[in-house]
Amino acid sequence: MVTNLESNIDELLSSPGGKLLNELSSLMKKRARIFAIIFTSIFAIGYPLAAEFISWLVSEETGLKPSSYVDVITLHPVELVLLKVRISLFLSIMVTGILFVVEMARLLSKSETFHERLIEADLKFPNPNILALFLIFSSILLMISGSLYAIKYLIPFLLDYLAKDALSAGLSTEWTLTNFSGFISSLLFASALGFQVPVIVYLILKFEIVQRSEFTRYRKHIWFSSVVLGAFLSPPDPLSLVLVAAPMIILFEISLFFHKVFHQ
Template sequence: MSEAIENLSVILLTLRNKLLVIAGVLITGVIISFQFTGPLIEKMTVDLLPEGAKLVYVSPLEVMMLELKLSIIMGVLLTLPLIAFYAYRAISKRYSIKIPTSIGKSQFLFLCLAVVIMFVIGASYSYFLMLPIFLKFLYIDAAESGVTATYSIFKFISFIATTTAIFGLVFELPIILTFLTRNGFVKYRTLATYRKHIYILFLVSGATITPPDAFSQVMVAVPMVVFFEISMVIVRLIGVKNKLSKPDPSATAVGITKRN
């Protein structure tokens, strides 16, 4: 556990030193994404608003703030690969990990392709399967109680965008955990030991990003648990390929600070 905390400290130190670069990519992504938020909101409304429900805005700046939030979400998604690269490089320097050039490029391209594909699958599951089912369920449940469904456009679209982005990231679990264990950053035994804690984290996440009902929370939490278990099976079958050597004294946190 202490070693994991030390590795996290090294990663945070590296990210702090690269903060200007990360901020630059984030701001650029937000500015570019902002141009597409209008058509995106319209498409989400057409695709997912239950028939008979209505969208309203309750404050003059609500639509503009919604567009800003969507652009920030897309900007963060564009920035995550850069953050992951800096984090990997920080740990690689700490343990003096060297990947052979002959296989490095092919593995990198395959990894990038797999990451994109899994994100698209996860986002598609959320947008085309999960969200239509339980948005309709919630609408019918409200209608049977004699309530007219009038949604705030900010809350409705924000919920859709946040849930879709989160599921895109959740579907990356098999790739992330396999990569970490293959390179010796995380041990299978550690993941198995904290399995129950991870389940609780998934349930809390489901309760945080969904409406306060058990159905929607389960719809979010169950795929997280399933993909975690799929990741565990893959990790157990593949095993650890590269064991980490002891940290290089020259690659301590202070050394990383000077090089960056």
């Protein structure tokens, strides 16, 4: 039984897929120390920057915190430290992850074993073209637009409304630092993701996964789905839901309009 297992392992490792895994493993081992240094360096730089970011976030200059009647507080001694660690870790993982993917793609594009495997599977390594670059640029531009919408309009309006609502009920308004930053980050993420609707609609119509007539026929269902998605992405209050879902619906309709204009 042990002999059979060893022979199966040897057979797997000698196969094209096994050779590719071996090659990837050796490449990752060679660069593990470099990525560890990058991760640690970004974390070390990110920790003091996180402190500056939090100070900026709760300051009156940002316009996010209703200044006159809201206090942002910490409930335990290490809450601020843990939040700075979380922000630094997120920044380290994001930057290191992007660099890792780029480096692996670069190394794979030069790997003979990888190209042999692609030929065997009758696949082609994707080459960037104008359409792909345009979609990447559009996606980044829409993500920035969604973030600006959240920072300039959505978040200040919601925070001011919620604070005044509590004040009208005779309540003092104190938000914990973790909940305050979590509320803002969830709305930022929801807006940045929601603004990707035009790219998603374009790709669906481009590759004819769904016809435009079907989008039109099931318009109400798509609107309802946008509201449901907004409920998952936004904080748990009806106003946030509407303000996150509404741009998705508007962008969906604009996407269909432009598709109709340019494909008549």
